Amino acid sequence: MDFDALFTTQLDALKAEGNYRYFAELERKCGKFPKAANHGEDGVRDVTVWCSNDYLGMGQHPKVIAAMTEAVQRCGTGAGGTRNISGTNHDHLLLEAELADLHGKEAALLFTSGYVSNWAALSTLGSRLPDCVILSDAGNHASMIEGIRHSRAQKVIWKHNDVADLEAKLAALPANAPKIVAFESVYSMDGDVAPIREIVEVAERYGAMTYLDEVHAVGLYGPRGGGISEREGIADRITLIEGTLGKAFGVVGGYITGSAALCDFIRSFASGFIFTTALPPAVAAAARASIRHLKESGDERRRHQAQVARLRAELDRAGIPHMRNESHIVPVMIKDPVKTRMLADYLMEEWGIYVQPINYPTVPKGTERLRFTPSPLHTDAEIDRLVVALSHLWKQCALAHAVA
Numbered sequence: 001m002d003f004d005a006l007f008t009t010q011l012d013a014l015k016a017e018g019n020y021r022y023f024a025e026l027e028r029k030c031g032k033f034p035k036a037a038n039h040g041e042d043g044v045r046d047v048t049v050w051c052s053n054d055y056l057g058m059g060q061h062p063k064v065i066a067a068m069t070e071a072v073q074r075c076g077t078g079a080g081g082t083r084n085i086s087g088t089n090h091d092h093l094l095l096e097a098e099l100a101d102l103h104g105k106e107a108a109l110l111f112t113s114g115y116v117s118n119w120a121a122l123s124t125l126g127s128r129l130p131d132c133v134i135l136s137d138a139g140n141h142a143s144m145i146e147g148i149r150h151s152r153a154q155k156v157i158w159k160h161n162d163v164a165d166l167e168a169k170l171a172a173l174p175a176n177a178p179k180i181v182a183f184e185s186v187y188s189m190d191g192d193v194a195p196i197r198e199i200v201e202v203a204e205r206y207g208a209m210t211y212l213d214e215v216h217a218v219g220l221y222g223p224r225g226g227g228i229s230e231r232e233g234i235a236d237r238i239t240l241i242e243g244t245l246g247k248a249f250g251v252v253g254g255y256i257t258g259s260a261a262l263c264d265f266i267r268s269f270a271s272g273f274i275f276t277t278a279l280p281p282a283v284a285a286a287a288r289a290s291i292r293h294l295k296e297s298g299d300e301r302r303r304h305q306a307q308v309a310r311l312r313a314e315l316d317r318a319g320i321p322h323m324r325n326e327s328h329i330v331p332v333m334i335k336d337p338v339k340t341r342m343l344a345d346y347l348m349e350e351w352g353i354y355v356q357p358i359n360y361p362t363v364p365k366g367t368e369r370l371r372f373t374p375s376p377l378h379t380d381a382e383i384d385r386l387v388v389a390l391s392h393l394w395k396q397c398a399l400a401h402a403v404a
């Protein structure tokens with residue numbers, strides 16, 4: 001059997017659709033955020049990264065680097081095993097206490113990534129709670145969808161951010177079945193924010209537990225970086241808050257927080273927690289330093305919001321249409337995979353501006369876009385230069401301008 005021919009046929013189809021994924025080979029430069037070296041076909045050169053999920057540049061913060069370096073010197077590189085078999089390090093427990101405190105919960109549990117935390121927690125809850133029904137927002141991340149699928153629990157999809165639809169679907173279910181309402185706070189592609197309070201109130205009325213993914217909000221919102229649920233003062237009413245250490249906290253890893261019984265339950269039954277080597281202690285130490293810094297300092301958050309507002313204002317001035325939302329994510333809709341790729345290539349080649357085209361299956365077909373994530377470290381000059389570059393492109397490619 002010619003397996004490579006089978007692979008190539010499908011890859012060719014992907015290329016014909018414009019949905020084949022090309023990765024930019026970058027070398028991040030510590031202390032130069034958002035600059036990175038791009039290793040391209042014609043050599044190496046500096047580019048400005050405009051699509052990083054290291055939203056605040058914390059991956060290069062001196063305190064975070066110092067914490068990681070210190071822990072490597074103290075503990076070495078790896079954790080040495082799964083959490084069960086010699087892998088539970090002191091730094092993991094310190095980090096879990098920090099995370100429980102961040103969200104005002106009794107306990108927290110670490111995973112190797114945010115993806116794994118969603119997958120493991122939802123699949124364990126859905127499969128272990130008898131007759132469980134999971135009500136999942138239609139816009140949920142792949143990691144939640146896969147976790148729910150793997151649980152084999154009954155799944156009900158409610159319309160994105162639509163509380164009335166959620167309520168109708170809750171009302172139609174048997175009163176005594178355990179129910180989980182799973183949703184996100186900031187949706188990463190449209191940058192829209194869930195009506196958390198309304199969702200929690202409806203869930204409470206029907207005795208459902210709430211499962212909230214705050215991956216794109218932790219570190220960024222709330223007085224201590226506890227996310228939208230902290231900002232809205234509703235974290236204490238959410239059963240489980242999930243987050244990542246890999247985005248605004250600038251390191252890697254994922255976690256859940258909730259009651260001591262809930263975390264112990266996932267710890268004890270989740271295959272994706274039990275059977276994998278724990279995060280390196282140095283990663284845990286670095287993440288803890290990042291979280292501690294952002295609990296105390298609001299400077300990064302304020303400057304972040306200021307630069308986001310600046311980019312939006314400059315785009316408006318140039319008549320470049322972008323999606324309105326109340327978050328830090330600035331999507332510029334192109335609505336065609338081939339054009340989106342072309343624009344991104346041009347920005348990279350002509351301007352040294354790196355933004356990854358976002359295409360299917362990350363977003364639905366026909367909603368392809370460039371997704372910009374300004375950071376506190378993008379200067380005013382870099383923002384202006386991006387908008388000048390986009391304006392050139394808009395003229396050259398006869399793309400539609402926003403109607404003023």
Ligand SMILES: *Cc1c(COP(=O)(O)O)cnc(C)c1O
Nearest residue numbers: 113114115141188215244246253
């Ligand atoms: C990125 C992402 C995750 C996964 O987090 P990682 O730490 O990157 O694995 C989970 N949920 C959402 C909404 C995400 O965008």
